[in-house]
Amino acid sequence: MTTAHARTAGRPSATDHAAIERAAFELFEQQGFDDTTMEQIAQAVGVGKRTLFRYFPSKNDIPWGQFDDSLRDFASQLAAVPEDVPLADAVHRCVVAFNDFDEPSIEQHRVRMRLILATPTLQAHSALRYAAWRRVISDFVAARTGTHPDDLVPVLVGHVSLALAVTSYELWLDHPDLALTAVLDDAMATLRDYAG
Numbered sequence: 595m596t597t598a599h600a601r602t603a604g605r606p607s608a609t610d611h612a613a614i615e616r617a618a619f620e621l622f623e624q625q626g627f628d629d630t631t632m633e634q635i636a637q638a639v640g641v642g643k644r645t646l647f648r649y650f651p652s653k654n655d656i657p658w659g660q661f662d663d664s665l666r667d668f669a670s671q672l673a674a675v676p677e678d679v680p681l682a683d684a685v686h687r688c689v690v691a692f693n694d695f696d697e698p699s700i701e702q703h704r705v706r707m708r709l710i711l712a713t714p715t716l717q718a719h720s721a722l723r724y725a726a727w728r729r730v731i732s733d734f735v736a737a738r739t740g741t742h743p744d745d746l747v748p749v750l751v752g753h754v755s756l757a758l759a760v761t762s763y764e765l766w767l768d769h770p771d772l773a774l775t776a777v778l779d780d781a782m783a784t785l786r787d788y789a790g
Contacts, residue, residue, distance in 0.1 A: 611660055614639050614649055618656045619705050627713045654719040657709040665730055668692045672734040681738050686782045689755055694775050707763050728752030758782055
């Protein structure tokens with residue numbers, strides 16, 4: 595994994611989310627998430643705390659990166675699936691695509707997901723993020739089935755899809771030799787075969 599090193603006074607300040615994440619992840623790995631402060635992250639990146647807060651409202655937001663943008667892309671991918679593609683196939687395809695990262699991003703994503711899944715102090719914040727992710731799916735299912743996003747089937751598909759994704763991530767983190775998209779693909783196909 596490529597990590598960011600602490601910035602010295604002569605180096606240019608980082609002005610993007612990715613650079614802030616790299617510096618923060620390095621600090622999280624060195625001293626733990628709970629013992630890392632926003633002030634330390636700002637110092638490592640070479641920006642003021644006020645600038646850092648413009649990128650990430652809280653330390654808990656940093657492991658999630660630009661998650662809101664990702665959700666908008668996720669919703670767009672689902673909406674773009676042709677109507678003749680069965681609902682289960684559409685959700686399956688888009689969940690796998692949502693978690694398809696290019697090779698240079700994989701190791702940082704592994705660090706990200708280990709933080710999210712294994713840091714107790716992040717769990718309450720993560721629950722909000724999970725709910726937003728599930729809502730993208732329930733909105734799509736509701737639109738395809740002519741129901742309301744809070745009806746049983748849309749909500750159920752959202753929860754089951756999240757459970758499959760989290761289970762796949764846990765397996766992937768334990769077995770770095772596996773490809774994440776392959777694990778997700780197998781998990782979703784296996785449940786469908788079992789339920790069928």
